[in-house]
Amino acid sequence: MVALLDDITSRQDNERVTARHEEFLKAVKKLISVYYPNIRLDDFPSYKLVRNGGIHPIGILVSIILSQNTSDRNASVALRRLKERVGEYLDPAKLKKVSVEELEEIIRPSGMQRQKSQAITNVLKEFREDPDALMREDPEKLRERLLRIDGVGPKTADVFLLFVRGYPTFPMDTHIRRFLERMGIGCRSEPYEKLRERVLQLLPRDPGFLLAAHLAIIMHGRKVCRARNPLCHECVINSLCPYYRGKLQEISKDETR
Numbered sequence: 509m510v511a512l513l514d515d516i517t518s519r520q521d522n523e524r525v526t527a528r529h530e531e532f533l534k535a536v537k538k539l540i541s542v543y544y545p546n547i548r549l550d551d552f553p554s555y556k557l558v559r560n561g562g563i564h565p566i567g568i569l570v571s572i573i574l575s576q577n578t579s580d581r582n583a584s585v586a587l588r589r590l591k592e593r594v595g596e597y598l599d600p601a602k603l604k605k606v607s608v609e610e611l612e613e614i615i616r617p618s619g620m621q622r623q624k625s626q627a628i629t630n631v632l633k634e635f636r637e638d639p640d641a642l643m644r645e646d647p648e649k650l651r652e653r654l655l656r657i658d659g660v661g662p663k664t665a666d667v668f669l670l671f672v673r674g675y676p677t678f679p680m681d682t683h684i685r686r687f688l689e690r691m692g693i694g695c696r697s698e699p700y701e702k703l704r705e706r707v708l709q710l711l712p713r714d715p716g717f718l719l720a721a722h723l724a725i726i727m728h729g730r731k732v733c734r735a736r737n738p739l740c741h742e743c744v745i746n747s748l749c750p751y752y753r754g755k756l757q758e759i760s761k762d763e764t765r
């Protein structure tokens with residue numbers, strides 16, 4: 509009898525998890541349809557560089573490093589100063605000639621300039637023989653190689669691989685982690701790799717879809733699913749959101765007390 513009850517409970521748990529995963533996919537598709545057609549390139553400076561072209565892939569990787577832990581505005585100022593020094597194309601041969609100290613000074617507006625200038629120098633060293641390997645190397649191997657560079661984290665590597673190489677991965681940032689937690693897909697403090705793999709199991713392995721989903725969820729996190737006071741009542745996916753359902757249940761419990 510106990511075994512039968514356990515079996516029923518575990519089947520119900522599985523059904524609940526499957527239903528949550530289906531809701532998640534529906535929610536992501538809805539967000540893409542709402543936000544993606546109206547994405548402003550200015551809201552995603554690194555993606556804008558990729559779309560506009562005219563910059564070496566090393567330069568794009570540098571711009572992604574500059575955007576770590578700062579506002580888009582500050583990262584753009586630092587990038588503009590760097591372009592003024594070495595030219596619009598951010599040629600690796602010209603970048604290499606800038607000393608770490610000077611680089612630190614140029615990129616100061618982006619913050620954490622010491623760590624970032626060191627990370628950029630490490631990237632340049634790693635690809636000094638063959639900077640074009642960034643576009644040629646097998647993406648999985650390239651990911652491992654990037655992750656071995658001191659100062660390049662998984663988010664930086666995944667942004668590069670998805671935006672530039674069109675490789676089906678899913679960069680995780682603070683907006684995305686918060687959204688995943690509220691959608692019941694994971695906990696925002698979970699290790700990066702674990703969350704990334706879970707999301708990749710739930711979404712189609714199509715780079716175009718993953719790119720649109722990444723940008724759309726970030727837009728949603730900035731505008732509606734904010735860290736404080738999310739605008740759940742006007743959210744286009746509130747009927748699919750476990751966090752919102754929990755809030756409604758709490759309200760109705762309070763009212764019946």
Ligand code: SF4
Nearest residue numbers: 733740743746749752
């Ligand atoms: S209903 Fe609220 S918590 Fe859920 S996704 Fe929308 S804004 Fe975020």
